[in-house]
Amino acid sequence: xxxxxxxxxxxxxxxxxxxxxxxxxxxxxxxxxxxxxxxxxxxxxxxxxxxxxxxxxxxxxxxxxxxxxxxxxxxxxxxxxxxxxxxxxxxxxxxxxxxxxxxxxxxxxxxxxxxxxxxxxxxxxxxxxxxxxxxxxxxxxxxxxxxxxxxxxxxxxxxxxxxxxxxxxxxxxxxxxxxxxxxxxxxxxxxxxxxxxxxxxxxxxxxxxxxxxxxxxxxxxxxxxxxxxxxxxxxxxxxxxxxxxxxxxxxxxxxxxxxxxxxxxxxxxxxxxxx
Numbered sequence: 001x002x003x004x005x006x007x008x009x010x011x012x013x014x015x016x017x018x019x020x021x022x023x024x025x026x027x028x029x030x031x032x033x034x035x036x037x038x039x040x041x042x043x044x045x046x047x048x049x050x051x052x053x054x055x056x057x058x059x060x061x062x063x064x065x066x067x068x069x070x071x072x073x074x075x076x077x078x079x080x081x082x083x084x085x086x087x088x089x090x091x092x093x094x095x096x097x098x099x100x101x102x103x104x105x106x107x108x109x110x111x112x113x114x115x116x117x118x119x120x121x122x123x124x125x126x127x128x129x130x131x132x133x134x135x136x137x138x139x140x141x142x143x144x145x146x147x148x149x150x151x152x153x154x155x156x157x158x159x160x161x162x163x164x165x166x167x168x169x170x171x172x173x174x175x176x177x178x179x180x181x182x183x184x185x186x187x188x189x190x191x192x193x194x195x196x197x198x199x200x201x202x203x204x205x206x207x208x209x210x211x212x213x214x215x216x217x218x219x220x221x222x223x224x225x226x227x228x229x230x231x232x233x234x235x236x237x238x239x240x241x242x243x244x245x246x247x248x249x250x251x252x253x254x255x256x257x258x259x260x261x262x263x264x265x266x267x268x269x270x271x272x273x274x275x
Contacts, residue, residue, distance in 0.1 A: 015164045016100055016107075019157045023108040035110050038155030042148055043123070046130050049148065050077055053134050053141040059208045064197050067207045070137065071197075072189035077133025079185065080178035084129040085122055088173060092117045100163055109160040121162045124170025127152040132178035136186075149174075 023031055054074045061067030097119040101109045127149035135142025153167035197206035 012163050012165045013100075013104065016104070016157060016160075019154070019164070020100075020107050020160045023110060023158060023160070031110055034155055034158055038123075038152060038159055039111060042127065042152045042155065045148055046127060046145065049134065049141060049145055050074065050130065053077075053138050056141070057137055058206065061208055064194060064207060068190050068194035068197055069186065071206045072186050072193045073137035073182070074134070075189055075193070076182060076185040077130045077137065077178070080133045080181065081126045081129040081174065083181070084125045084174045084177040087177060088120050088122060088125050088170075091120055091173070095119045097163075097166070099161060101160055107160040111159040111161050114161045118162055119166045120169040120173055121153070121156055121166040122170070123156055124149070124153045124162070124167040125174040126170075127174070128171040129174030129178045132175045133182070136179070136182050 023034075026034075054071065057070040057074055058067060061070055096117050099114060099116075099118045101107050128146070131142060131145030131149045134145045149171065153171065156162040156167055157164055193206050197203040
């Protein structure tokens with residue numbers, strides 16, 4: 001069903017011609033650059049952004065719990081993108097909006113071979129879902145992702161393969177899936193990341209290098225000498241335990257002498273009753 005208006009009187013179509021019309025006056029190298037960015041450059045940049053966010057948030061963690069939570073929120077970003085595209089599949093089948101170049105003449109289509117329905121844009125959905133997911137993990141990386149998602153949406157209209165409302169719908173869908181399901185996803189992924197962090201080598205995907213997996217697998221300890229020095233300080237060089245806590249070092253405890261043993265001449269003298 002044609003669920004969206006495609007006539008030239010629609011502001012959506014007018015914006016399509018305005019944005020795509022920039023390609024008519026642009027030099028060839030600019031068209032090729034935008035085509036590369038929209039098809040390969042920006043999606044690859046989103047992947048690099050996810051990796052950078054994971055690396056940064058993982059290194060900041062000071063405990064296993066903090067590391068597991070941080071990594072879980074980053075992992076949710078690409079998972080949210082995949083889920084958003086799956087949600088979009090029945091939406092596109094229900095709306096069944098043709099591509100702009102199928103209904104309108106005079107468009108400068110720079111990206112050929114695009115098939116399927118137009119609403120909602122998969123690329124806009126993917127990009128904004130990743131950006132919103134990263135925003136939960138890190139405001140800085142999230143804002144960078146949002147800027148890249150906006151650029152991806154602009155490229156799709158500039159290339160003549162999507163209407164502006166296709167892109168806006170993708171932004172809304174990606175944001176909704178990433179943000180609304182983020183608490184549940186984080187609650188589910190955090191225990192898994194915590195278990196993974198307990199492994200010696202695979203755990204480096206979750207915990208930073210200054211933390212090492214404990215032998216018990218139930219926690220982490222810093223690779224610093226403070227812990228070992230503290231344990232060594234509690235032992236003497238001969239291995240004998242130190243004085244009990246709370247005991248006064250200036251006081252000595254004398255044991256009662258055994259029967260028949262000579263008295264210590266230096267010890268306390270009993271009073272002479274005869275005197």
